[in-house]
Amino acid sequence: MTRQPHIFFIVLSAAFMPITADACARMQPVAAFVVLNDQDGDRALNLTEWLAASTGDNLIASFKLNDPEEFALYDIDHNGVVEARELGFNSIHYRTDPCLRIQSSNFINLNASSVALH
Numbered sequence: 001m002t003r004q005p006h007i008f009f010i011v012l013s014a015a016f017m018p019i020t021a022d023a024c025a026r027m028q029p030v031a032a033f034v035v036l037n038d039q040d041g042d043r044a045l046n047l048t049e050w051l052a053a054s055t056g057d058n059l060i061a062s063f064k065l066n067d068p069e070e071f072a073l074y075d076i077d078h079n080g081v082v083e084a085r086e087l088g089f090n091s092i093h094y095r096t097d098p099c100l101r102i103q104s105s106n107f108i109n110l111n112a113s114s115v116a117l118h
Helices: 004-015 029-037 047-051 068-074 098-117
Strands: 044-046 059-061 081-083 092-094
Touching (some): 029 059, 047 068
């Protein structure tokens, strides 16, 4: 019987813990750009992938896409691929923070379900 009060305390504590919001682990924009356009899964863009690259709906690039001269400029180590580190941290930005999109959609969904219940 000495363990039962401890278990009761743990269960009682869990009941009063605040419910946390959904967390959003946002990928760095440069990494997201590489993942979006990396067709062979090597975590880098070769010239063929670079020439076909896009920013999708939510990325903005500070360099010319689909330009072989830009590719040569960013292929710093001249190994035939451009990695995220070669593009630089500030070369790609999100139009809208992906975490804000998730949070706002969750907020809308919660409001819609609470309206439906009333």
